[in-house]
Structure formats: structure tokens, C-alpha cells
Amino acid sequence: MRTLAVVGGGVIGLSVAWRAAESGWTVTLLDPAQGTGASWVAGGMLAPLSEGWPGEDGALEFGAASLARWPDFAARLRARTGADLFTATRTLTVALDAADAADLRTIADWVNARGHALQLLDRAGVRAAEPGLARTVRAGLLATSEPAVDNRALVTALHEASLAAGVEFRAEQVTALENLPHDRIVLAAGAAAAALWPGLPVRPVKGEILRLRRRPSAPVPPQGVIRARVHGRPIYLVPRADGIVLGATQYEQGFDTAVTVAGVRDLITDAEAILPGIGEYEFAEAAAGSRPGSPDSVPLIGYLDNRVIAATGHGRNGILGTPVTADAVLALLADTELPEAAPADPGRFARTVLADIRPARTDAPISPGGIR
Secondary structure, three states, rough: OOOEEEEEOOOHHHHHHHHHOOOOOOEEEEEEOOOOOOOOOOOOOOOOOOOOOOOOOHHHHHHHHHHHHEEEEEEEEHHHOOOOOOOEEEEEEEEEOOHHHHHHHHHHHHHHOOOOOEEEOHHHHHHHHHHOOOOOOEEEEEEEEOOOOOOOHHHHHHHHHHHOOOOEOOOOOOOHHHHHHOOEEEEEEEHHHHOOOOOOOOEEEEEEEEEEEEEOOOOOOOOOOEEEOOOOOOEEEEEEOOEEEEEEOOEEOOOOOOOHHHHHHHHHHHHHOOOOOOOOOOEEEEEEEEEOOOOOOOEEEEOOOOOOEEEEHHHHHHHHHHHHHHHHHHHHOOOOOHHHHHHHHHOOOEEEEEEEOOOOOOOOOOOOOOOO
């Protein structure tokens, strides 16, 4: 029977392991701290349309393909585990000033011209959609096809489904891919992937998020995901059953996952500009993770040599990209290709960066993929 090693136990590694095991592979997943990395520190937004921007065709194409797969992916996972993953059914991006409102129009025009559906809202439309938002909000961009999922419920469900499918979990740190005896290897180690494949253009991007628990005196959470830019900083509020996930800062600081006072201050200050009264929520948790960034914000999914497949570089969109990544890797394991994953071909970068470089031994810790 064919054997597969999956290196990395975030949502990308878990989804690949689960699907490959169900397809007949004998799968071993290796991670010293499975499911505790950036996959655990995420908002769970599925918003490739709202984040679109002219010129970023590859990111839009890849994200939209994965978004279209999410209903079936979630239903399949629910059938195996009973997990109900969705926490919101829509995304509303809001603008506080004229410049941001103009950006919303730019996004809407560009995305809609590519066959998707975004709706511009004026002040009254924003208030009708989300009455609790600040009256200073002057415009909005509504995406009724962009939901959100509970990232922690997703990690738990994928682990359960993988176990049921026969995946073997080993809490081991991989130091050299060449030492693994398996027929194929999927490198899904997130921001740490470059430590196992020198030259792989993936880097850690720090992100801090807060989890806020609603108290009786606090305003109700938004009905959907709220995205905005305040003082030039992006922010999102994602509803949960018990409150709100508030994120996210973004820093190029390597593998630093310490939560800073400045990061917490900025998130809360910016959130109050969008949702007055959020200060009445209970401060439940602050956490940080390392997202795996790529040079063009599109993942790397494809063969690095005749045995190793990369599945990393998802940046802030690892939760979004989970279904299409699993499908793409399963296609590669079956010696075919998934057309929708073409923008993620590692070959778009210099061949000398990816091929013809032997994986080196390293003692760097391998942790789950970095996720938005």
C-alpha cells in the first residue's frame, strides 16, 4: 500500500491527511504540537472577494475556487464528526472615510467584472445590515457568499476525521525530509517549511488576535463578519457563539509569537471605532501566531522533487484555502493536476529556488501552518 508522510498538523496538513487516508493511502502525520499553532490562532474568515484588488488575479482565482468548495467540504466533515463549523453567513467591509469608500468601489467593480457578486451599501444600507455599527461608518461592501467558520472547531473535527480514517499521529519533530521512508511526503509545516526545504519562499508573518466574551451588558455581536481599516490598520470582527474574535495585527518579526501591549491596544481602539460598546465585553484571550507568507500572497502547492509536495504559503488565508488545497494535493498524489490550483504552482518562482536544492537537516521546530 502506498505510504504518505504529512509534515505539519495545522488545518492544511490535517485536511490532506484525512482526505488521503480516505483515498487509500497509509498516512502518517508528524508534528510535535499538532493543532496548536497558527491554525488555533485565527478568525476563520472565508473572504477572497472582499479582499480582492486589481492585479491580484491569482489570489482571487485560487480563493474563489476554495470558497466554492467550502459548503461540500463542511458537509462532508459534519457527516463524519457532527461538527457544525459556520459562525456567520456573510461579510461586510465598511469604510469610515472617503478614501476607504473609494477603495470599496474599486474592489466591487473589479471583482464583479470577474463574475462574482459584491454589493455596495450607503450609510442607510450599512445600518440596515448591522444596526450596532458606529454611525461614523459611511459605506459598506456586502458579500453574501462569504461566511466564516470556527477555526478551533475545524481543527478538532479534522483531527477526529483523520483518526477515524486511520491516520497515524506522531508527535515528532522532523529534521530532514530525506530521512522519511514514505513513498510521498507533503510539506505542510506552514511558516517553518523553509527550514526543511532551504530556499522555499515562505516566511513567518506575525499576527495577534483577541477573543472577547459577551457579557449581559455588552452589545450583541454583529450578525456577520465585519472588516474595516482604521488609521490605516486592517481589522476584523468575527462572531462566535459566546462573543467575538477580534483581529488581526500584522508584523514582519520572524517567529515571534509574544502578544504585545501595543498590539492589544490598537486592536481594541480600532474595534471601538467600528462597534461602540465593545469595551463592555470580557477580555477572554490574547494570542499570536506565525502565518506562512509567500512573495505574492498565493500559496505554494506542487511537487518540489519527485517525492515531496509543498502545501504551504497560505498567509492569512489558510482556513479559506483548506478545501482546494486538499483537492489539489490529492490530484497530485493521483498523478493529475487540479486546474483551479494552477496559480499556486511553485514553479512560478525561480527553479533554482525550489528544485536542485537538497533538503537540509535542521533543528528548527516544525509547527502547524499559519492561518488567518
